[in-house]
Amino acid sequence: MKKGLPKNKTPRTPAPERSANERKKDFKEVSLGYSPAMAQLEASRCIQCKKPKCVLGCPVRVAIPEFIQQVAKGDFLEAARIVKESNALPAITGRVCPQEDQCEKHCIIGIKGEPLAIGKLERFVADYERLHQNLETIETAPSTGKKIAIVGAGPAGLAAAGDLAKWGHEVVIFEALHKPGGVLFYGIPEFRLPKEILEAELEHLKRLGIKIQVNYVIGKIKTLDELMLQDGFNAIFIGTGAGLPYFLGIPGENLNGVYSANEFLTRINLMHAWEFPAFDTPIHPHKTFAVIGGGNTALDAARTALRLPTTEKVMLLYRRTRGELPARLEEVEHAEAEGIEFHYLLSPVEVKGHNGWVSEILCQKMKLGEPDASGRKQPQPIENSVHAIKSDAIIIALGSGVNPLIAKSSSDLKTDRHGHIELADPDINLTSRPGVFAGGDIVTGAATVISAMGAGKKAAEGIHKYVMNH
Amino acid sequence: MFTILDKNNLAPQVFRYLLDAPDIAKKALPGQFIIIRLNETGERIPITISSADPIDGTLTVYVQDVGKTSLEMSQMKIGDKILDIVGPLGNPSLIDLFGTVVLIGGGFGIAAIAPIARALTQAGNKTIAILGAKTQDRVILEQEMLNACTHVHIATDDGSYGTQGLVTDILRKVIETKKPVDRVIAIGPMVMMKAVADITRPFKIPTLVSMNPIMIDGTGMCGACRVTVNGEMKFACVDGPEFDGHAVDFEGLLNRLKTYIPEETEAKKKYLEETQGSCQIANKLKVVG
């Protein structure tokens, strides 16, 4: 690969983004994406490895060198077609995948220089296709006469539904909320993933003949048994996600002004509270926010809080240091540029209030100790270091557990002690119940969009085989 | 879309709606609720299912006008469509043979307690209902409760109907004279439920109250509906809405219910201003409310 080496020195093509000052008070997308010329320039940096390591870093094994070659040539629609063979929602993953930990982490030219911007290229081809393709050409296999129910319209469910519909099955998605998309709709904010992109993907699924039934909580309005025995579904896919918010378990958490990140983001993203009173759901006009946590959810909550009109200051309180933040580096850098204050090595011990409202949060200082079993350095409290941080709102973003609704209503569905659905056959994502498959966060716990989609696709293959043999 | 099949004004600011929702009607059990979103800009509000007819595929709900959404709903006409209804949500009330059960309903709580009363009577319990309202014209569902219960007592604040006083005055007498009372269920304003729990506590009568915190999704996803029960955090939408009245933290919930008062008042005012003149009912409500 000697020939490739000089190219490694070419710097990565930066993708334009809106300036921090301009973007921090609105909800429009931060990153603007490549122009065709930029995309071709960046694609030309790829040395077309014979054994591409990048592909092994991608949970769904996108044919990265192949699509990038087409980008370099300028055949963007062909590039998009190649990506879509393994990734149904590239406009979304190109935006939200933690690429630096996945495909790009393994890119060979990243060893000596900067890795290829695979995510940005993926986003580019998907956006290009959305804007340029004529939409007539959707091919589905002839009808198989089989009916499949998908529970939950998050990335896992949507990915499973797309494949199953293409293979000729009748697919109905049941979604608890009034909008499909799961975390893509209610969690990840507009400035990172514009809703119109999600809408376009949903439109595509509808054109495949998929029916989406919103306002339908499976386990309440219908059990799994009823779907199979009464409504004639031949198989079911469960992709209900990990939506149960964790709280801190410290005094004062029920004071007004304390939100779970889910509540805060749902009010904004799903219910449009930032447009109150044009929309009926309110959000209180706080001036300062303290966000507890360091993952994507915490950063999304912090940056969303910053964009509300009355906000003056947003702090993010994290137990470890910057190096350990689980959020994507790009998001951290964006948040820092926008003026979010990062406070490290702090652990909240109590929320204090005044007249029923939050007034300050007591935090203990931490230091990093020895690495634990997971290899991460464990934060340890420093004695006599509790001090108060003033804030009139607190957002708790500590991650989430799985929702017990379905498992509760179906006794023969095996779950582990955390409530995750257990797979009887992980190769096809089959659960302990015949004909019932599962995937995404409900199986793995909170993970990523692309891994949920990968699980959905794997389950779709399992379901296809299952229904064709039964 | 869910059609309003019928609508009646039962008492000042209280409307009964008959909703076309066949899938929910097949599944609804006493004690469960739905979440309604009227239109694209609407908020999601929880409303108790007062009765469900699985054959006609209908739900009956009673909604009290307190703010923007309930007011807007009261302006809708028979035949109009509600954009979203999701349910049945929450755990059904436990129906069993307990012996003597006292059911206390205040305000729209009467609508919530009616299906529970019917089911408990059918299960063989002696059911004593105590209904409370400000004035005679605000007593709703009296006939239904007479049909459903062994005894019905009514208390009005001004004495215009039944006994003058509070439901808790009657409860105290019932406990003292009709021993034993095996179970008490109270649904209504928070202060009423708290007062009921305070009375039954020394007698150690199992007492259930129905919590009505602010909700968004109703599926356990947002945590807005959290209430403290026995020092533990519970979500009313999936763990409730009924909880042990002797264990819930009423003060904490009363405080949380105040969160959005300024915003709700603003929304209601704006709505009334916009609809004023063109809409007589809104005018009337403004005078009453």
Ligand SMILES: Cc1cc2nc3c(=O)[nH]c(=O)nc-3n(C[C@H](O)[C@H](O)[C@H](O)COP(=O)(O)OP(=O)(O)OC[C@H]3O[C@@H](n4cnc5c(N)ncnc54)[C@H](O)[C@@H]3O)c2cc1C
């Ligand atoms: C704020 C936030 C930011 C994130 N940022 C990123 C990121 O940048 N990159 C990344 O890769 N990942 C990110 N993640 C994680 C990622 O979004 C999830 O891993 C992914 O969405 C999981 O997909 P899923 O399909 O398993 O579940 P979900 O997306 O949770 O969807 C589940 C769906 O099922 C519905 N449902 C639940 N119960 C029922 C029921 N009983 N009946 C019917 N429907 C039901 C829910 O309403 C929901 O719509 C983020 C998560 C959050 C919360």
Ligand SMILES: Cc1cc2nc3c(=O)[nH]c(=O)nc-3n(C[C@H](O)[C@H](O)[C@H](O)COP(=O)(O)OP(=O)(O)OC[C@H]3O[C@@H](n4cnc5c(N)ncnc54)[C@H](O)[C@@H]3O)c2cc1C
């Ligand atoms: C499980 C449950 C069952 C209920 N059943 C009924 C019923 O059968 N009939 C009925 O009239 N009302 C019922 N409620 C209360 C009803 O949901 C609120 O009155 C309604 O949200 C008011 O909306 P609004 O816009 O008209 O008023 P708003 O202006 O929004 O609020 C007025 C008052 O209602 C409270 N409130 C606001 N939003 C909510 C919310 N999302 N959830 C709960 N309370 C809120 C506020 O604290 C405020 O004091 C129930 C509530 C719960 C939680």
Ligand code: SF4
């Ligand atoms: S799906 Fe995600 S991990 Fe895979 S190639 Fe695309 S950006 Fe990389």
Ligand code: SF4
């Ligand atoms: S590892 Fe990097 S250089 Fe090699 S094919 Fe993949 S993207 Fe191209």
Ligand code: FES
């Ligand atoms: S309403 Fe969201 S968790 Fe109960």
